[in-house]
Amino acid sequence: MCESNIERNIERIRKTLNRLGGSLIEEDFADIENSRVFEEEKKVQIKEEDLYGKSFYQKTGKYPENEMWEMKKMLDFERKRSEFLEEKVKAKDESLKDMIILQHELEATIEMLKQRNAPQTTNCDKRIGILEREIEIFKEKIKERDQKLKGKDDEITQILAEKSELNFKLNIFFKENSELKCQIKSHQTKYEELEKILNGKISDIKLLQGNLEDAKKRYLNEIEISNELRNEISTMTISLNDISKTREHDSILAELDPQLKWKNSEDKIFMNESTKPAIESYSSTNKAENIDEDKENTLEMRCKIQIPELDEISKLKEKMNQLSSKFEEINSKNKNQDNDDLIRILGAVDFKDAKDKIAKFVKLDEKYSSLKKTFKKIANLIVQCSPEGSFYSIPSPHQVWKWITRLLEEYMSLKKGSEKICNCLEAKSFSQALQIIEKSIEKFNNKHHI
Numbered sequence: 067m068c069e070s071n072i073e074r075n076i077e078r079i080r081k082t083l084n085r086l087g088g089s090l091i092e093e094d095f096a097d098i099e100n101s102r103v104f105e106e107e108k109k110v111q112i113k114e115e116d117l118y119g120k121s122f123y124q125k126t127g128k129y130p131e132n133e134m135w136e137m138k139k140m141l142d143f144e145r146k147r148s149e150f151l152e153e154k155v156k157a158k159d160e161s162l163k164d165m166i167i168l169q170h171e172l173e174a175t176i177e178m179l180k181q182r183n184a185p186q187t188t189n190c191d192k193r194i195g196i197l198e199r200e201i202e203i204f205k206e207k208i209k210e211r212d213q214k215l216k217g218k219d220d221e222i223t224q225i226l227a228e229k230s231e232l233n234f235k236l237n238i239f240f241k242e243n244s245e246l247k248c249q250i251k252s253h254q255t256k257y258e259e260l261e262k263i264l265n266g267k268i269s270d271i272k273l274l275q276g277n278l279e280d281a282k283k284r285y286l287n288e289i290e291i292s293n294e295l296r297n298e299i300s301t302m303t304i305s306l307n308d309i310s311k312t313r314e315h316d317s318i319l320a321e322l323d324p325q326l327k328w329k330n331s332e333d334k335i336f337m338n339e340s341t342k343p344a345i346e347s348y349s350s351t352n353k354a355e356n357i358d359e360d361k362e363n364t365l366e367m368r369c370k371i372q373i374p375e376l377d378e379i380s381k382l383k384e385k386m387n388q389l390s391s392k393f394e395e396i397n398s399k400n401k402n403q404d405n406d407d408l409i410r411i412l413g414a415v416d417f418k419d420a421k422d423k424i425a426k427f428v429k430l431d432e433k434y435s436s437l438k439k440t441f442k443k444i445a446n447l448i449v450q451c452s453p454e455g456s457f458y459s460i461p462s463p464h465q466v467w468k469w470i471t472r473l474l475e476e477y478m479s480l481k482k483g484s485e486k487i488c489n490c491l492e493a494k495s496f497s498q499a500l501q502i503i504e505k506s507i508e509k510f511n512n513k514h515h516i
Contacts, residue, residue: 137232144225151218250471257467
């Protein structure tokens, strides 16, 4: 009876040990398969999210926040994995407790059987030795399993530490992102204010250009009037020159009068010497009368010539004075009117200040033209870099600003993420960090395959 009880207990212990050993081996393989399933699910989810990101960009023209999404997915994956491992550890602890209880029961039954069956110990020792060997084998298996569990516990602690670090980094990232958004909003408001100021300046410049064109037209009209006045003045100068020539003729006649007198005196001397006193008296009386008549005729002719010339000269002089006064009045009025209009439009203090403002406006116009060229180049570059159908026409300054700010946000987030990864992995560059990550992934895959 004792032997049958012992054999039953031994068989029951063998069954439990085989069951426990098989469950441990099956659980090992289940862990490997579950990790592979999780990795495959993660890849599928990443592919789905990539497709979602492309469709999201085609609808809205924006990329989703990929870094945050990847980190969230990693955290979800590691959380599921840690929960799965915790459940497995709990199951193993329960199985170990059952084995320890069975071991104690076995030891108690063995001692009881030894006391009862002292004479039959010789036969039972062999069986007990076999069972002890089997127990030692199973203990070694349990030790190996404990070592594996310890390694998994270390992995779980490392994952939890990485999780806390990632949460801390996510908080920092959210803070920096909010600060960057505030800065972008302030820059947008400043840009809009500057754009309004620039549009106002452009409208002022256009008004000034129109006023300048009007002033040019007025100036050209005044030049035409001045040219007409100059032509009249030139005709008057020609007439004055003619009058001066007539005056020269009068001066020549005045020079000829004394010569005539001198000839008359010579005639008188000749007549005194050669003729008789009667003839002399007759000739002298006739010549004197002739001379007096010539003098009277010359004086009358001079008066007749000089009186109309003086009238013409006085008339011409009056016309000249009138024209010159008119010309000066027109110039002064136009200049004063143009200057007053410019000062009023520009809101300047005086004409000098208006000149300075016009020079500034000219410089602003030159800068605005250069800015227009650069803006067109940037807009064309954005259209070329963007996918087809995103812009149906040349983008506005606001759209260009939004595109550039979004590009800078993505660049800064990628740069900060790469710097953080490099600092965590103690790498000098992002390429070196990628090499380290690839090596660690290869090692992890090799361990799981083994």
